[in-house]
Amino acid sequence: MEFLAAGEIRDAAREAAAVADADDVSLLHAADFADRCERQIMPLLQGDYLVLADRYVYTAFARDAARGCPARWLRNLYRFAPVPDITFYFRAPLDVAVHRILSGRPN
Amino acid sequence: MDVQTEILRSWHGSGDVVRRAESFRLFQARILEEYDKMVDTDNFVVLDGTLPVNKLQKQMRRHRGFKIDLKRFAPHVPEPDDHARPGKRKNGNCESPCGNFHTHITPAAPTAAKTTAPTEDASSQYFFGEPLVGFDPSEITGNLIVIEGWTDRDDRRRLRCCRVAESEGFAVQTSGLRVRIWWDATSMNFWPRTPRRG
Numbered sequence: 001m002e003f004l005a006a007g008e009i010r011d012a013a014r015e016a017a018a019v020a021d022a023d024d025v026s027l028l029h030a031a032d033f034a035d036r037c038e039r040q041i042m043p044l045l046q047g048d049y050l051v052l053a054d055r056y057v058y059t060a061f062a063r064d065a066a067r068g069c070p071a072r073w074l075r076n077l078y079r080f081a082p083v084p085d086i087t088f089y090f091r092a093p094l095d096v097a098v099h100r101i102l103s104g105r106p107n
Numbered sequence: 108m109d110v111q112t113e114i115l116r117s118w119h120g121s122g123d124v125v126r127r128a129e130s131f132r133l134f135q136a137r138i139l140e141e142y143d144k145m146v147d148t149d150n151f152v153v154l155d156g157t158l159p160v161n162k163l164q165k166q167m168r169r170h171r172g173f174k175i176d177l178k179r180f181a182p183h184v185p186e187p188d189d190h191a192r193p194g195k196r197k198n199g200n201c202e203s204p205c206g207n208f209h210t211h212i213t214p215a216a217p218t219a220a221k222t223t224a225p226t227e228d229a230s231s232q233y234f235f236g237e238p239l240v241g242f243d244p245s246e247i248t249g250n251l252i253v254i255e256g257w258t259d260r261d262d263r264r265r266l267r268c269c270r271v272a273e274s275e276g277f278a279v280q281t282s283g284l285r286v287r288i289w290w291d292a293t294s295m296n297f298w299p300r301t302p303r304r305g
Contacts, residue, residue, distance in 0.1 A: 038239050038242075042238075042242050044249055045248070046242075046248070046249070049249045050252070051252070052252050053251060054254055055254065056255065058151075061145065062141035062145070063138055066137035066138045066140075071141075075236075080234060080238060082238075083234060083251075087150065087151050087252075087254075088151075088256075089154065089256050090155075090156035090254070090255070090257065091154070092156035092256065092257045094132070094136050096156070097135055097139065097257040098135050101257065102128075
């Protein structure tokens with residue numbers, strides 16, 4: 001599964017993004033993740049499945065902290081998230097990371 | 108106001124493409140810093156994101172921290188002998204009489220991946236804080252593997268590396284779509300973009 005928002009939450013986030021501040025958008029993303037955590041992740045973990053998450057709450061921790069949200073507030077916001085068994089972090093130099101992001105965007 | 112903040116605030120004001128690009132770069136640098144802070148506190152396994160996907164997969168497989176027993180989650184495919192003769196059901200999962208050979212795929216028997224007895228603070232072991240209402244931490248028997256970091260051009264780098272498990276014969280399903288929002292780090296404004304198709 002992917003961490004980032006989808007469906008109605010995604011649309012709402014896009015519409016609200018122009019007027020909302022960082023905290024508001026963080027709450028919106030957290031609500032979306034809570035929904036998917038309850039409906040997708042937890043039932044699978046309870047059912048003895050192996051769940052692969054393409055990004056996770058750490059994305060929110062990093063992204064929203066960079067936007068100015070307090071780290072402690074973010075940790076508390078996602079306190080319901082299960083702790084991963086293992087987290088692989090693909091680190092890339094800033095130039096490479098920016099190039100990868102921008103090369104995938106039209107403008 | 109320092110130079111960086113001035114550049115970040117210029118995101119919307121000037122509309123200058125160069126300054127907007129610089130603002131975006133500064134924002135990504137901040138994200139990188141935040142990730143780096145979590146490497147130790149959250150026990151990240153750091154891999155070189157510039158390597159080809161196949162090499163990353165190899166590193167993931169060989170990492171000593173990758174102790175999840177994938178075979179535990181494997182579908183059970185009986186040997187031909189299991190069903191070659193009617194009435195012989197070695198695995199005990201076939202309820203129908205097997206006159207002819209066919210393959211049954213049944214889930215592996217749940218084993219104790221996380222058999223720690225639930226305690227009062229069990230939730231802190233499995234959750235960042237406390238679980239959602241209605242979920243018992245002691246019922247978590249599956250495993251959660253997370254991939255973090257930057258994607259490559261086709262946005263599928265992480266996912267392809269997730270397919271380590273898939274390459275071992277396990278079904279992998281993805282869900283969700285990506286939301287693309289450009290962010291001005293200091294003016295608290297977003298620039299929503301239309302997600303790419305395909």
